[in-house]
Amino acid sequence: MSSEIESLKTQxxxxxxxxxxxxxxxxxxxxxxxxxxxNILKYLNDFRCQGCQERQQNGHNSKTESSAVRDDDxxxxxxxxxxxxxxxxxxxxxxxxxxxxxxASGLLSSIDISSKTFNNPGHSLEGLENFSHLxxxxxxxxxxxxxxxxxxxxxxxxxxxxxxxTRSPHRPCPIGLSLVQLERVEDSKVYFLGTDMxxxxxxxxxxxxxxxxxxxxxxxxxxxxxxxxxxxxxxxxLGNKSSSTATFHPPANxxxxxxxxxxxxxxxxxxxxxxxxxxxxxxxxxxxxxxxKADPRSVYLRTKYGSQIYTFxxxxxxxxxxxxxxxxxxxxxxxxxxVNFQEIxxxxxxxxx
Numbered sequence: 001m002s003s004e005i006e007s008l009k010t011q012x013x014x015x016x017x018x019x020x021x022x023x024x025x026x027x028x029x030x031x032x033x034x035x036x037x038x039n040i041l042k043y044l045n046d047f048r049c050q051g052c053q054e055r056q057q058n059g060h061n062s063k064t065e066s067s068a069v070r071d072d073d074x075x076x077x078x079x080x081x082x083x084x085x086x087x088x089x090x091x092x093x094x095x096x097x098x099x100x101x102x103x104a105s106g107l108l109s110s111i112d113i114s115s116k117t118f119n120n121p122g123h124s125l126e127g128l129e130n131f132s133h134l135x136x137x138x139x140x141x142x143x144x145x146x147x148x149x150x151x152x153x154x155x156x157x158x159x160x161x162x163x164x165x166t167r168s169p170h171r172p173c174p175i176g177l178s179l180v181q182l183e184r185v186e187d188s189k190v191y192f193l194g195t196d197m198x199x200x201x202x203x204x205x206x207x208x209x210x211x212x213x214x215x216x217x218x219x220x221x222x223x224x225x226x227x228x229x230x231x232x233x234x235x236x237x238l239g240n241k242s243s244s245t246a247t248f249h250p251p252a253n254x255x256x257x258x259x260x261x262x263x264x265x266x267x268x269x270x271x272x273x274x275x276x277x278x279x280x281x282x283x284x285x286x287x288x289x290x291x292x293k294a295d296p297r298s299v300y301l302r303t304k305y306g307s308q309i310y311t312f313x314x315x316x317x318x319x320x321x322x323x324x325x326x327x328x329x330x331x332x333x334x335x336x337x338x339v340n341f342q343e344i345x346x347x348x349x350x351x352x353x
Contacts, residue, residue, distance in 0.1 A: 084114060085114045086201065087199070091313070098296065101195060106287055109180075109191070137175060137206075139203075140170075266292060266323075267293075267329045268331075268332065270332045277334065288319055292332070320336075
């Protein structure tokens, strides 16, 4: 009889733990829902039909021209740019997007050059295949327009510094810059490795990475001009694919704040359930590891909730994990198709009504 009681107690404790995990997941989903709701409202508020956009643009141009006539010495107050294309990534939302491209060097993404930019967009990419790395300049189109002079980088644990001394995406001019590795060029598409952008990000420009111009140090051991194997400096630490997992020491004549170098790396483990789901869904484990080992949580989530259940979307799959801040470990608990995850969430919501 006592053994049955102990067994029931164990089952009850397990059930309570599962209920607690479900509550945490529901809390995270509510947070995600609120964010999506805000994004939809912003999109609807900013939406303009094609005719309205043209009239607005014509009115803006006339104002700019009249302003230039009034005072030739003043620069234009507004600079407007038309995107040359759009970025396609596995991140459908901002949640869990890596903070730097090198932190997800194994994730394949692409740029679709718009046919509105050139009659033959593929012509604009000719010769790009001779480079191994690219600079991508893009627009943080999903960020609300409320930039602040001081921000709190994740590595500083809540301490604030000037926005121009950080890589924060919340800037007065919401422009992003990422160094990525070119994978291939096909027609009007550019495929690259290394992703820190959300799906649908507008691209403003693409520039080839050239180390003798882009690295602020004289490289005596590598003859860039005569090297045919690595014309853009694949031998350097910036071009090394494994550099994202190694400790970077800047050259003697380059200085950065200590908090930039003090990056933490979490140990990522998968439980047996997640391991079997990886095989069933045909997902590459490293794509999830690269996202989680750099800790994608915001300072707010880390400090207020600490160790917690965390759910994010990666392409057509939803990943649920549990952070253990004391042991600097994150355990992947479950991986599901987005469709299945939405069905389970809907059933859970309907059961409460």
